[in-house]
Amino acid sequence: MGMTITEKILAKASGKAKVEPGENVWLNVDILMTHDVCGPPTISIWKREFGGDAKIWDKDKLVIFPDHYIFTKNPQANRNVEILREFARQYDIENYYDAGTDRYKGVCHIALAEEGYNIPGTILFGTDSHTCTSGAFGMFSTGVGNTDAAFILGTGKIWEKIPESMKFVFHGKLPSFLTAKDLILRILGDITTDGATYRAMEFDGEAVFSLSVDERMTLTNMAIEAGAMNGIIAADSVIENYVHERTNKPYEIFNSDNDAKYRQVYEYDVSGMEPFVAKPHSPDNLDTVRNVQGTKLTKCYIGSCTGGKLSDFVSAAKLLFGNKAAVPTFVVPASTAVANQLEIETINGISLKEIFENAGCVIAQSSCAACLGGPMDTIGRAVDGETIISTTNRNFPGRMGSKKAAVYLASPLTVAASAITGVITDPRDFF
Amino acid sequence: MDKIIKGKIFVLGDNIDTDQIIPAEHLVYSLSDPEESKNYGKHALSGVPLSKAGLPAGGIPFIKNGSSESEYNIVIAGSNFGCGSSREHAPFALKVAGVKAVIAESYARIFYRNSVDGGFIIPYESIQKINDSISTGDEIEIDLMNNTLKHIESGKSFNLRPLGDILPIIEAGNIFEYARKSGMMG
Numbered sequence: 357m358g359m360t361i362t363e364k365i366l367a368k369a370s371g372k373a374k375v376e377p378g379e380n381v382w383l384n385v386d387i388l389m390t391h392d393v394c395g396p397p398t399i400s401i402w403k404r405e406f407g408g409d410a411k412i413w414d415k416d417k418l419v420i421f422p423d424h425y426i427f428t429k430n431p432q433a434n435r436n437v438e439i440l441r442e443f444a445r446q447y448d449i450e451n452y453y454d455a456g457t458d459r460y461k462g463v464c465h466i467a468l469a470e471e472g473y474n475i476p477g478t479i480l481f482g483t484d485s486h487t488c489t490s491g492a493f494g495m496f497s498t499g500v501g502n503t504d505a506a507f508i509l510g511t512g513k514i515w516e517k518i519p520e521s522m523k524f525v526f527h528g529k530l531p532s533f534l535t536a537k538d539l540i541l542r543i544l545g546d547i548t549t550d551g552a553t554y555r556a557m558e559f560d561g562e563a564v565f566s567l568s569v570d571e572r573m574t575l576t577n578m579a580i581e582a583g584a585m586n587g588i589i590a591a592d593s594v595i596e597n598y599v600h601e602r603t604n605k606p607y608e609i610f611n612s613d614n615d616a617k618y619r620q621v622y623e624y625d626v627s628g629m630e631p632f633v634a635k636p637h638s639p640d641n642l643d644t645v646r647n648v649q650g651t652k653l654t655k656c657y658i659g660s661c662t663g664g665k666l667s668d669f670v671s672a673a674k675l676l677f678g679n680k681a682a683v684p685t686f687v688v689p690a691s692t693a694v695a696n697q698l699e700i701e702t703i704n705g706i707s708l709k710e711i712f713e714n715a716g717c718v719i720a721q722s723s724c725a726a727c728l729g730g731p732m733d734t735i736g737r738a739v740d741g742e743t744i745i746s747t748t749n750r751n752f753p754g755r756m757g758s759k760k761a762a763v764y765l766a767s768p769l770t771v772a773a774s775a776i777t778g779v780i781t782d783p784r785d786f787f
Numbered sequence: 788m789d790k791i792i793k794g795k796i797f798v799l800g801d802n803i804d805t806d807q808i809i810p811a812e813h814l815v816y817s818l819s820d821p822e823e824s825k826n827y828g829k830h831a832l833s834g835v836p837l838s839k840a841g842l843p844a845g846g847i848p849f850i851k852n853g854s855s856e857s858e859y860n861i862v863i864a865g866s867n868f869g870c871g872s873s874r875e876h877a878p879f880a881l882k883v884a885g886v887k888a889v890i891a892e893s894y895a896r897i898f899y900r901n902s903v904d905g906g907f908i909i910p911y912e913s914i915q916k917i918n919d920s921i922s923t924g925d926e927i928e929i930d931l932m933n934n935t936l937k938h939i940e941s942g943k944s945f946n947l948r949p950l951g952d953i954l955p956i957i958e959a960g961n962i963f964e965y966a967r968k969s970g971m972m973g
């Protein structure tokens with residue numbers, strides 16, 4: 357019996373020739389990533405458990421991105437960034453990207469890719485559930501809590517149960533009015549928010565390999581919304597080129613064997629699909645955009661590690677070009693690199709930034725912002741009674757702020773189309 | 788490890804995500820400062836829409852105004868408890884509020900690991916659905932040796948899934964104690 361890509365990577369990291377789903381193994385971790393919300397408690401648990409002269413197992417393998425609560429006056433949130441700053445200074449952490457400096461990057465999962473930390477065949481743990489995003493690079497990546505992260509910080513090791521794999525194959529050519537977001541929403545509708553709990557979600561098929569790196573990250577990013585341990589796409593030449601441009605670290609490409617075992621295989625033909633939304637209050641509350649079109653909106657939001665990448669803004673700008681947003685519309689680039697690209701990328705000679713400005717959008721600084729609500733002064737935060745359409749990843753009650761707000765999740769094309777009309781709108785109306 | 792956990796239950800539905808267990812605006816408080824960390828207890832489960840808090844009736848706040856401890860020390864829920872973000876603040880908040888154990892049909896992976904590895908609460912899985920046949924405020928007894936739950940008033944008993952692989956970590960107290968015992972940590 358062959359192995360899946362996830363099993364092969366976990367076997368290598370646990371020093372075994374073969375692993376089987378259900379088996380508990382100790383893994384050697386290649387990169388540990390943390391941020392301003394979970395970094396400070398991770399550090400304090402690490403100090404508590406490893407004592408005053410605690411040593412980091414390998415400080416070059418620790419990467420810290422303050423990204424969640426950056427542009428806020430909240431004193432405790434600012435204190436958290438100060439704790440990270442002091443820690444990075446004391447322990448001489450090179451891979452610390454301080455807020456308020458020109459090293460600041462923005463949302464960790466996108467910055468990990470941009471800064472060359474995503475390497476095919478390696479193992480990444482992060483104190484954030486969307487750490488699964490990095491699986492788009494043919495690597496194993498998953499989220500853990502502060503305690504597990506503190507354990508890794510001191511030992512470089514962690515236990516995991518080898519997950520069963522589920523495969524999602526997308527055939528056909530993706531129509532121009534669809535994006536990876538529609539595909540992952542469709543999967544969530546089919547398997548629900550616990551449909552992949554403790555499992556690996558592997559994406560395959562020509563439609564997946566035709567996607568850009570950004571778009572592949574949208575698929576793996578939302579694997580956690582189905583409860584998955586990791587999402588993964590085998591690395592191909594598109595990924596290799598992206599990695600080569602950023603790092604010369606060695607990498608290893610793994611592929612699933614033809615006789616690998618899957619718990620389930622789902623096959624889709626993308627050529628017949630239509631744009632989807634997740635209705636309030638769960639990412640698996642699937643419907644077609646057509647079925648909810650006309651729903652009145654108070655706000656549109658384009659941002660986060662799911663929907664704030666360059667490809668998301670290119671999609672949104674295509675529709676917003678020459679149009680005005682009919683409701684307040686927030687543009688939140690996931691990273692500072694994406695924010696810079698908004699000024700460089702053009703459509704018909706006009707930069708994406710100008711397109712959004714001309715449409716009357718509010719362009720915010722790069723961070724997690726209202727994706728997770730955050731402190732009360734967070735830009736774009738949902739308030740009572742709002743109806744929002746967003747390119748983010750979760751719409752559980754209160755996720756974007758008020759529990760009395762209704763949030764629809766959709767692709768950047770659907771959000772842009774809806775911004776123009778002020779009601780939920782099928783992007784096909786603009787094609 | 789206690790062999791018996793006795794107490795008053797708070798009943799919830801399916802898919803209680805970590806934003807409902809502890810809303811994101813509260814994640815700024817220190818978890819290591821004993822006084823400041825009481826804020827987590829104070830806001831535990833405050834993100835659950837009130838109509839769905841304290842089933843079957845609903846409308847029951849888990850925490851009474853101003854307090855940081857709940858009168859309920861066991862949470863009974865449906866499937867996929869703790870889904871969503873990786874915040875360890877979630878099982879921590881339940882612990883600060885006085886919760887000893889959660890009994891749900893299933894858990895999201897990160898919440899489950901955090902509960903066990905951090906030694907915050909015991910995450911038991913029920914074998915059958917129980918959150919629809921038991922009411923907030925009822926007294927129950929969990930027998931950790933026999934993996935059963937007894938409803939005191941009716942005397943009815945339910946089986947729980949044995950803790951399995953995680954039992955040694957729970958018995959040790961947390962992942963660090965477990966690693967020390969098994970010689971993985973100095």
Ligand code: SF4
Nearest residue numbers: 463660661724727728
């Ligand atoms: S953008 Fe949203 S989902 Fe992504 S890391 Fe930040 S809070 Fe989490």
